[in-house]
Every structure is written in C-alpha cells, then in structure tokens.
Amino acid sequence: MSGRHTAGPRVGLFGILGSGNLGNDGCMDAIVTFLRDRYPDVRLDFMCMGPERVAEVYGAPSTALQWYEPHAGDATGAHAAALKVLGKLLDPFRTFRWVRGQDVVIVPGMGVLEATLPLRPWAFPYSLFWLTVCARLTGAKVALVSVGANVVRKRFTRWFITRAARLAHYRSYRDDQSRDALRTMGVPVRGDDVYPDLAFALPSPERRPGHGAVGVGVMSYYGGNDDRERADELHLRYRTAITGFVRHLVDSGRPVRLLSGDVADEPMVEHILAEVPGDVVAEPLTTLDDLMRQMSQVDTMVGTRYHNVLCGLKVGLPTLSIGYAAKQDVLMAAMGLGDFCLKAGSIELGGLLERFAELERRHAELTATLAERNRVTRERLEDQFAALAKVISSDEKTTRETT
Known part of the structure; x- marks a missing residue:
C-alpha cells in the first residue's frame, strides 16, 4: 500500500449507492463481499446517495455524496435553490477530505460513464470527475470496476466523463461496447480489460417450479x-x-x-x-x-x-x-x-x-x-477480482495518460 499506515487497506466505495437502485447496490454488494473475503482487516468507507441505509447494512462509515440531499428537507423555491448552490460549493471540499482518508476508491460497476438515461453534467458526472482529481492530489487510487459506458453527445457531460476516466488508476468494462465508446471519445484504453457485470458474482437462488408464471x-x-x-x-x-x-x-x-x-x-x-x-x-x-x-x-x-x-x-x-x-x-x-x-x-x-x-x-x-x-461468466469474474486485488495491494503509482 502507500505506506501511510500498517493496518488493513483503506478502501472507499463511491457512487449512486443505497438510494434504491437494485443494480447499483448489487454491484456494491459483490465488491464488499470480495473485499471482506480477501482482506479480513479491510477498512471500508462509503460516499454515496443513501448513507444511512449503507451504514446500516455494512456497519461501516458512510458519507452523503451530495451535501444538499440530507439537508434539503421540505425546502422549495428560492430556499431550495440556495441550498443547492451552497451544496455545490461545499461538495468539492467534502469529497477531498473523504478521499484523503482512502488508499483505494472503487466505483463498483454501474453505468457511470454513460448517459443512456436523463443526466445533468453537474450531477454525477461532475462528482466522478472531482473524485478522480482529489485522488490525484492525495495519492489515492481510483478503480472503475466493470463499469458501463456509451458515446456521450452532450459536450459538458462528455468532458467530465472522459476526464474522470483518464484520471482513474484502473479501468475495466462490463462489455466491449463500453470500452469502444471510451476509445471513440478519445480516451486511451490500451491495457483496459472487459469482464462481466459484477452482479453476476452474486449467489443464485435455487430454482423452483414456476407453474407457467x-x-x-x-x-x-x-x-x-x-x-x-x-x-x-x-x-x-x-x-x-x-x-x-x-x-x-x-x-x-x-x-x-x-x-x-x-x-x-x-x-x-x-x-x-x-x-x-x-x-x-x-x-x-x-x-x-x-x-x-x-x-x-x-x-x-x-x-x-x-x-x-x-x-x-x-x-x-x-x-x-x-x-x-x-x-x-x-x-x-x-x-x-x-x-x-x-x-x-x-x-x-x-x-x-x-x-x-x-x-x-x-x-x-x-x-x-x-x-x-x-459458467463461463463466473470464471471471468474470478479474473476480475484477481486484477482488482493487484490494484489494492500494489504500491505502484498512477501512470495513466492524463492529457
């Protein structure tokens, strides 16, 4: 690790997590299970959209991704607008302080590099970009693990997404299309791998007769x-x-x-x-x-x-x-x-x-x-977790192209 401590790795998980999207939370659960199995002394921390729920489920510290969300209450009109502006001013400092406490920050799965649903550039794309900037400034590593991407047309959204991808220490994608999308947007993807979606790592229940259902x-x-x-x-x-x-x-x-x-x-x-x-x-x-x-x-x-x-x-x-x-x-x-x-x-x-x-x-x-x-998918995910373990355990400094 970075030499800043001698205990277990400090790993943060970052994203639209704990807010009711089952797919995002399933990817998070797959990563947490891997981390706790591989590193029994891992110190987890979360920066997410549903910090109370995540803290309750995993018993680990959790911070709101956006200052505005837990402070909004019933605010409307000018009051709500003022709170949003205040949040945008505070969030960069909050993110920097949180990232400074991590050795590695994992963005688990999710379509974090895509805009297939309505998306504002100053929402998550900006948050992801600032995460990677803070990691560069503090020496932490950001790993985008089995993420989804598409070719983004909106200029500002595209700028934040591609800069965040360039600044990440490690990138892998859930399909070839996602890697090709980043290549099309000018991000160097040589050395980036494709693995199945992290949700495939979750255990499958035993099938029961459906009786035509x-x-x-x-x-x-x-x-x-x-x-x-x-x-x-x-x-x-x-x-x-x-x-x-x-x-x-x-x-x-x-x-x-x-x-x-x-x-x-x-x-x-x-x-x-x-x-x-x-x-x-x-x-x-x-x-x-x-x-x-x-x-x-x-x-x-x-x-x-x-x-x-x-x-x-x-x-x-x-x-x-x-x-x-x-x-x-x-x-x-x-x-x-x-x-x-x-x-x-x-x-x-x-x-x-x-x-x-x-x-x-x-x-x-x-x-x-x-x-x-x-069967093949499960085998490929074992390769993904082995690659992620190297990122967590390595003292290697970030060498990705950032221009």
Missing part, C-alpha cells in the same frame, strides 16, 4: 438523455404495451409476477396492478437477492431495466429484453439470446407477443445455453 420487469421509462422533448409520448407507448402484455398473460391463465429495479418504478407497478385484475403479484424488493429469489419462482422473464434482464439470465430464465440502450442488446448476445431484444422506445404489443411466443417455444434450448454461459 411469467416475470415482468417494468420501468418508469421516459426515454434517454436525448429524448426529453418526447418523454411523455415514449412513456405512454411503453406503458400501453406492457399493460396490454400483462393483461394478455392473465387472460391466458398465466400467473404474472411484477418486478422492478428502482424505487422510481413503483408508479408503473401501481398502474398495472390497478389496470389488470387477476393473478398479478408484486412483492417488495430491496436487493438483487430479493429480485432473483422472486425470479426463481417463474418460468420465463421479460424485463426492461438492465439488471432485471441480467438477473433473469443469471437465474437461468429464458429472457426477453425490452431495452432502453444498446447495453441490453450486448448483454443478451453475450448470453446467447441475441434474437430476443426489443426496443423500449418503439415497443408494440403485437411484436412483443410474437417474440414472447418464440421465446417460450425455444425454452429448453435457451435454458441449456444459459447454463453454459453462466
């Missing part, structure tokens, strides 16, 4: 960062198709289990429950483990959120992806189900029913394919 993972979908002007139109199209699909399943005598991946998806779940009477259940979800346990009770999966799709594949369920970004298509192809991808922005009930029927017809074949692909 279908899992339907829903999302409060409003398009991406470039779709703000037609967000309501996209949402209505998506909601109409998904609601019609659930109604078709129920009318056909199929039990349906509604699944989500973020607290923001609850309105969509409530809408379907109100519109479709019958054998439709939706139980609380707080972790990816909860999600996969519920998936283990169905026979087939249809999902929109990236980690809904990923968990369906990991559990071994023939899965149909209604994707909002190319990353889902890449994931599906890697797992042998590239023929079963639809686009959330142009979804139609007829096309959805047709693809679902084909998915069920090939159920046995696809189940066998997933068993083999999951």
Whole structure:
C-alpha cells in the first residue's frame, strides 16, 4: 500500500449507492463481499446517495455524496435553490477530505460513464470527475470496476466523463461496447480489460417450479438523455404495451409476477396492478437477492431495466429484453439470446407477443445455453477480482495518460 499506515487497506466505495437502485447496490454488494473475503482487516468507507441505509447494512462509515440531499428537507423555491448552490460549493471540499482518508476508491460497476438515461453534467458526472482529481492530489487510487459506458453527445457531460476516466488508476468494462465508446471519445484504453457485470458474482437462488408464471420487469421509462422533448409520448407507448402484455398473460391463465429495479418504478407497478385484475403479484424488493429469489419462482422473464434482464439470465430464465440502450442488446448476445431484444422506445404489443411466443417455444434450448454461459461468466469474474486485488495491494503509482 502507500505506506501511510500498517493496518488493513483503506478502501472507499463511491457512487449512486443505497438510494434504491437494485443494480447499483448489487454491484456494491459483490465488491464488499470480495473485499471482506480477501482482506479480513479491510477498512471500508462509503460516499454515496443513501448513507444511512449503507451504514446500516455494512456497519461501516458512510458519507452523503451530495451535501444538499440530507439537508434539503421540505425546502422549495428560492430556499431550495440556495441550498443547492451552497451544496455545490461545499461538495468539492467534502469529497477531498473523504478521499484523503482512502488508499483505494472503487466505483463498483454501474453505468457511470454513460448517459443512456436523463443526466445533468453537474450531477454525477461532475462528482466522478472531482473524485478522480482529489485522488490525484492525495495519492489515492481510483478503480472503475466493470463499469458501463456509451458515446456521450452532450459536450459538458462528455468532458467530465472522459476526464474522470483518464484520471482513474484502473479501468475495466462490463462489455466491449463500453470500452469502444471510451476509445471513440478519445480516451486511451490500451491495457483496459472487459469482464462481466459484477452482479453476476452474486449467489443464485435455487430454482423452483414456476407453474407457467411469467416475470415482468417494468420501468418508469421516459426515454434517454436525448429524448426529453418526447418523454411523455415514449412513456405512454411503453406503458400501453406492457399493460396490454400483462393483461394478455392473465387472460391466458398465466400467473404474472411484477418486478422492478428502482424505487422510481413503483408508479408503473401501481398502474398495472390497478389496470389488470387477476393473478398479478408484486412483492417488495430491496436487493438483487430479493429480485432473483422472486425470479426463481417463474418460468420465463421479460424485463426492461438492465439488471432485471441480467438477473433473469443469471437465474437461468429464458429472457426477453425490452431495452432502453444498446447495453441490453450486448448483454443478451453475450448470453446467447441475441434474437430476443426489443426496443423500449418503439415497443408494440403485437411484436412483443410474437417474440414472447418464440421465446417460450425455444425454452429448453435457451435454458441449456444459459447454463453454459453462466459458467463461463463466473470464471471471468474470478479474473476480475484477481486484477482488482493487484490494484489494492500494489504500491505502484498512477501512470495513466492524463492529457
């Protein structure tokens, strides 16, 4: 390590963690499990969006990523605006103080280098950029581990993302597309590796007979960062198709289990429950483990959120992806189900029913394919953790190109 102490490594985890996004929290859980298994004396610290929940779950110090969030309360109007400005002034100093206490800061998985959903440059992209600047100033190392990326068009968002990537000590990606995106944006990626998404490292529950049940993972979908002007139109199209699909399943005598991946998806779940009477259940979800346990009770999966799709594949369920970004298509192809991808922005009930029927017809074949692909994925993640261990244990100074 850096020689600043003789006890276990001081490792910070940084990101949109603990705020209700199951995929992000699943990646965090995979990293924490690895760290505590490999380094029993590791000293964990978190800087995240849900510090109270993270501190409770992991029993480690946790700091709010943004000063404004825990201080906002019921502030509105000019008062809220003033608090946001104050927070933006305080956050760089808070981040510097936090980073100074770490040897390594890990950004675990997540699409931290992408803008496939609405994203403001002064939100997380700026926070990530400043994290890497602080690490350079204090001698800490930043590791972007199995992260997602895409080619970002918005100028300021792109600038923060690419500068953060350049300043990181270690980078790995969850797919080739992510690495290619950074290369396209001018980031030197020679020596960067591609490994599976960290959520694949979580344990899988034992499958139970689904008795024809279908899992339907829903999302409060409003398009991406470039779709703000037609967000309501996209949402209505998506909601109409998904609601019609659930109604078709129920009318056909199929039990349906509604699944989500973020607290923001609850309105969509409530809408379907109100519109479709019958054998439709939706139980609380707080972790990816909860999600996969519920998936283990169905026979087939249809999902929109990236980690809904990923968990369906990991559990071994023939899965149909209604994707909002190319990353889902890449994931599906890697797992042998590239023929079963639809686009959330142009979804139609007829096309959805047709693809679902084909998915069920090939159920046995696809189940066998997933068993083999999951085996290979687990082996690749062992390589990822071995590479990360070298970053944590090494005294090597940062040598990445920063210009």
